[in-house]
Amino acid sequence: MISGATRLFAIIADPIAQVRTPQAMNAYFQAAGADAIMVPIHVPATDLAIVMAGLRSTRNFGGMVVTVPHKAAVVGYCDELGPAARAVGAANTVRRTAEGALVGDMFDGAGFLGGLRAQGHDPAGARVLLLGAGGAAAAIAVALAGAGVQELVIANRTRAKAEAIAVRVRAAHPDARVRVADADPAGYGLVVNATSLGLRMSDPLPIDAERLDPGTIVAEVVMKPERTPLLARAQQRGCVIHYGRHMLEAQVRLIGDFLLGTGPHA
Amino acid sequence: MISGATRLFAIIADPIAQVRTPQAMNAYFQAAGADAIMVPIHVPATDLAIVMAGLRSTRNFGGMVVTVPHKAAVVGYCDELGPAARAVGAANTVRRTAEGALVGDMFDGAGFLGGLRAQGHDPAGARVLLLGAGGAAAAIAVALAGAGVQELVIANRTRAKAEAIAVRVRAAHPDARVRVADADPAGYGLVVNATSLGLRMSDPLPIDAERLDPGTIVAEVVMKPERTPLLARAQQRGCVIHYGRHMLEAQVRLIGDFLLGTGPHA
Secondary structure (H helix, E strand, O other), rough: OOOOOOEEEEEEEEEOOOOHHHHHHHHHHHHOOOOOOOEEEOHHHHHHHHHHHHHHHHOOOEEEEEEOOOOOOHHOOEEOHHHHHHHHHOOEEEOOOOOEEEEEOOOOOHHHHHHHOOOOOOOOOOOEEEOOOOOOHHHHHHHHHHOOOOEEEEEOOOHHHHHHHHHHHHHHHOOOOOEEEOHHHOOOOOOEOOOOOOOOOOOOOOOOOHHHHOOOEEEEOOOOOOHHHHHHHHHHOOEEOOOOOHHOOOOOOOHHHHHHOOOHHH | OOOOOEEEEEEOOOOOOOHHHHHHHHHHHHHOOOOOEEEEOOOOHHHHHHHHHHOOOOOEEEEEEOOOOOOOOHHOOOOOHHHHHHHHHHOEEEOOOOOOOOEOOOOOOHHHHHHHHOOOOOOOEEEEEEEOOOOOHHHHHHHHHHHOOOOOEEOOOOOOHHHHHHHHHHOOOOOEEEEEEEOOOOOEEEEEEOOOOOOOOOOOEEEHHOOOOOOOOOEOOOOOOOOHHHHHHHHHHHOEEEEEEEHHHHHHHHHHHHHHOOOOOO
């Protein structure tokens, strides 16, 4: 029940209608007994500055989840950044302190790792192929490197973008083995699809699935459809499949604790 | 259930914790089957401009209820004003059109009138004493003059503010009989308390209640406590009492229709 005393939170995106974060976060707030509500805020990139200024000045505004296309730009409006946001150069969550400061952090990587571990998959020691070089891929790359994988290989159609992520990974984790290569999935313990291929059922697969080894864990970042063509094909090959929603589920707790100021990041 | 497709509405105020508008409007939205939610936005007067700019740029923002201290200032951010807002020089509701225009209107007066009529009290032909000269008093004065009262007398400690309202009433309703006088309640059919005296139980009464005629309707704008010391004393004198909440109840429908674009103002 929203009252005059309710703390306001938002998810900021363009487009917005498809986001499922309000449902997930409001369930979390309710379970936590917090008098807080998350609402959608639809803002195109051109108007991010003015909306950020308004939200910063809103006294009962507690913070927001940030998604496409604002994750990199929002860093410019933060007074402070957590280590993952600094490493990636993007934030998917911004907390507003009682004093009106904006603190950004990036939970895509921690959420992906948390989701893997919750399903019993620890990537430590594994050879990992990461497909894609967008914002989610960068966050996942940094998190996987920090989780002690044996080797991280990044594959992307535009190779320079993959190289840029490798640079970020080495800056955050100087001892990590990371390199850029082609999207050949043979010989990996974990293959992560962080491209947007799979959002539409008509999309081509991001890899040649015939080259997947049986037993490889194949993980999606795409949440809808839950069972992407890649996952369906991987399962036929005898791979272990891991849904995109596991990442969201793990992030809900991380983000909720951060926004409410109840977690280890508070 | 709030989703990414939910239209966002707000009540904007300082302080905010005491407002009851979110509960009332969200019940109205739900009953209307609208995928819409109203949240509190706490903004001090110094930051109204920046927050208004942000809300104007928020594509799924449908509008807001405006209360203390923003009702007069918000007029400066509207692209268009309804007749009551123009007459009063203040707005308590701002609708955002699909094109991003802000349309302000003032429903305090229409709400007060609607509440009176819903309780079976038509002020047409009555002599009316209005106590106070703030924003609510101005809106109620214009509405009462438009409802055909026999005479409207405005009483306020600072007489010049009462005179200013009388000027507005005459501008909107050139044929209305309106004057400024002392707060002596004898001889009136309707006495309206639009001062804030009564918010605290320790407040002095706004009139000498011993001068109330039995049978006079004594109406409050103050909503909490519901039964103010004035209403309690008036009832002892044999007056008919009328609660502040009747005004809110009537406004909820007027404001809801305006914000959703379903009413006669749409």
